[in-house]
Amino acid sequence: MPSLKDLRNRIASTKATQKITKAMQMVAASKLRRAQAAAEAARPYSERMQRTLGSIAASVQNNPEAPRLLAGTGRDQVHLLVVCTGERGLCGPFNSAIVRLAREHANRLLAEGKQIKILCVGRKGFDQLKRTFEDEIIDVIDLRAVRQIRFDTAQEIGRRITALYDQGAFDVCTLFYSRFRSVIAQIPTAQQLIPAVFEGAPADGPTPVYEYEPDEEQILAELLPLNISVQILKALLENAASFYGAQMTAMDNATRNAGEMIKKQTLKYNRTRQAMITKELIEIISGAEAL
Amino acid sequence: MATFHFELVSPEKLIFSGEVTQVDVPGEEGDFGVLAGHAPFVATLRPGVLTVYGEQSPKLIVVRGGFAEVGPNGLTVLAQEVVPVDELQPDVIRQAIQDAEEDLTDAADDRAKDRASERLAQLQTLKDALGH
Numbered sequence: 001m002p003s004l005k006d007l008r009n010r011i012a013s014t015k016a017t018q019k020i021t022k023a024m025q026m027v028a029a030s031k032l033r034r035a036q037a038a039a040e041a042a043r044p045y046s047e048r049m050q051r052t053l054g055s056i057a058a059s060v061q062n063n064p065e066a067p068r069l070l071a072g073t074g075r076d077q078v079h080l081l082v083v084c085t086g087e088r089g090l091c092g093p094f095n096s097a098i099v100r101l102a103r104e105h106a107n108r109l110l111a112e113g114k115q116i117k118i119l120c121v122g123r124k125g126f127d128q129l130k131r132t133f134e135d136e137i138i139d140v141i142d143l144r145a146v147r148q149i150r151f152d153t154a155q156e157i158g159r160r161i162t163a164l165y166d167q168g169a170f171d172v173c174t175l176f177y178s179r180f181r182s183v184i185a186q187i188p189t190a191q192q193l194i195p196a197v198f199e200g201a202p203a204d205g206p207t208p209v210y211e212y213e214p215d216e217e218q219i220l221a222e223l224l225p226l227n228i229s230v231q232i233l234k235a236l237l238e239n240a241a242s243f244y245g246a247q248m249t250a251m252d253n254a255t256r257n258a259g260e261m262i263k264k265q266t267l268k269y270n271r272t273r274q275a276m277i278t279k280e281l282i283e284i285i286s287g288a289e290a291l
Numbered sequence: 292m293a294t295f296h297f298e299l300v301s302p303e304k305l306i307f308s309g310e311v312t313q314v315d316v317p318g319e320e321g322d323f324g325v326l327a328g329h330a331p332f333v334a335t336l337r338p339g340v341l342t343v344y345g346e347q348s349p350k351l352i353v354v355r356g357g358f359a360e361v362g363p364n365g366l367t368v369l370a371q372e373v374v375p376v377d378e379l380q381p382d383v384i385r386q387a388i389q390d391a392e393e394d395l396t397d398a399a400d401d402r403a404k405d406r407a408s409e410r411l412a413q414l415q416t417l418k419d420a421l422g423h
Contacts, residue, residue: 041304048300048367052360056333151302151371210360213320213334222335223358226371233302 004276007269011262018258024090025251032183032244038149039180039234039241046234049227053220054198060216067217069162069224072195073171078115080170081106082161082193084177084235085125086243087144092250094178094186094243095124101188102176106133117170121157121236149236151229158229165194177235178242184249186242191235193228293327296365297343299352301373313344314366316359325359325366332361336370337413338387340420351376353417355387376421384421388414 002010060066083102085095102125106116118133120126120140130137139160146153161173173194179187212219292312299307314325317339338355356371374383391411398404 038303042302044298044305045300045302045369048298048360048369052333052358052367052369154302210331210333213318213332219333219335219358226357230302 001272004269004273007265007272011265011269014258014262014265018255018262021251021254021258025248025255028244028248028251032241032248035237035241035244036180039237042234042237046230049223049230050198053196053223053227055210056212056216056220056223057196057198059210060220067220067224069165069194069228070196070220073168075171076114078117078170078172079109080117080119080161080164080173080194082119082121082157082173082175082232083125083129084175084232084239085120085122085128086239087123087142088243089124090250091243091247092253094246094250095122095128097186097188098176098178099125099128101190102129103132105174105176105190106136119161122239143236149233149240151233154233154236155229157232158225161193161228161232162225175231175235177239178246180238180241180245183245186246191231193231196224196227295325295327295329298365298367299341299343299354299373300367300369302371306373307343309345311343311345314368315342315344316366316368317341317354318359325361329361329366331363332359334359336368338410338417339413340376340417341368341370353379353421379421384414384418388418 081102085098109116116136118137126140175191175193179189294310294312297311297314317337318334319337335358341352341354343350353374354370357369359368391414395407398407
């Protein structure tokens with residue numbers, strides 16, 4: 001049976017842990033507010049970009065000379081998976097959810113006899129994926145040093161991907177990240193980057209006939225690489241917001257669990273203390289009776 | 292004067308959204324002015340000064356990279372970089388010019404070289420226009 005001192009120490013250490021998780025929750029909450037604002041502020045740009053590109057893309061759809069970033073290489077053999085995760089743990093199922101989605105995707109592609117390559121953005125995803133896909137991971141982009149995600153950050157990654165594509169290193173590129181819906185709901189999402197797909201583009205009503213300056217192909221050649229960077233930026237910002245949301249929830253749970261544990265331990269401590277007092281009293285009384 | 296809806300968006304945020312009477316946009320192939328009822332039009336941007344005419348005095352904004360779209364709902368400018376003229380640091384343009392010069396020396400083929408030198412010229416013009 002643990003001594004009273006052991007029990008006291010255990011309570012003190014649980015209390016210290018609770019203080020840490022509580023502090024982490026509050027830090028996450030305040031960072032979440034900023035990350036969420038940034039993610040929401042970035043949405044209009046990427047949405048409008050997709051919409052406009054969608055309408056231009058529709059007009060060159062059947063053109064054999066459409067840019068390769070839009071039309072693809074004509075093959076579907078090598079897939080690049082860009083897996084964006086967080087740099088830190090202690091955030092509940094946030095990282096594993098993204099990794100799980102990517103892994104399912106990778107396994108499906110492998111079962112179909114396709115070849116895959118993985119580019120990890122964020123260390124946590126790499127840590128989890130290297131066990132199963134060590135040979136497929138071509139690089140890890142570490143964002144630990146990046147304090148605030150800006151357009152340049154995304155552009156660098158975007159340039160790397162386009163450079164790889166121009167070298168013919170892959171045919172299809174898919175981006176994995178977690179979409180931020182609310183503090184308690186983050187949705188792991190897969191988005192195809194290359195060849196570009198535009199959801200919900202021109203469908204409703206007659207689309208106006210646009211004039212282009214310079215012509216469509218030149219605009220597309222300029223905008224498609226830009227669009228990739230923009231989509232990556234969006235993914236990174238959504239990820240950051242999701243991360244803090246997940247961390248906040250996880251730390252809230254941890255704080256509550258620690259509180260429960262403290263309650264149980266205090267109860268045990270008090271019972272043990274009472275039992276010891278009773279025992280000592282019995283000893284004294286029976287000692288006195290024996291005289 | 293008739294107004295139309297104008298939105299200026301950078302990757303990080305929505306910078307301006309509102310009714311204006313006229314916007315002058317620096318297009319890749321020359322400046323163009325947009326008034327209410329402009330025909331649907333898409334153009335890429337060159338680094339330059341965008342002028343917004345509204346109820347107040349004209350606003351000058353430096354934009355770089357991206358494109359402008361005139362649709363049935365008005366004008367949308369998506370720019371990679373957006374800085375109001377009076378907040379612009381001379382260093383930013385100097386840095387951009389330096390980058391462009393490096394691109395020019397690094398350019399592998401003629402096409403890339405053409406593009407880089409064009410970029411450089413545009414930035415120089417912008418710098419002169421702002422009088423830095």
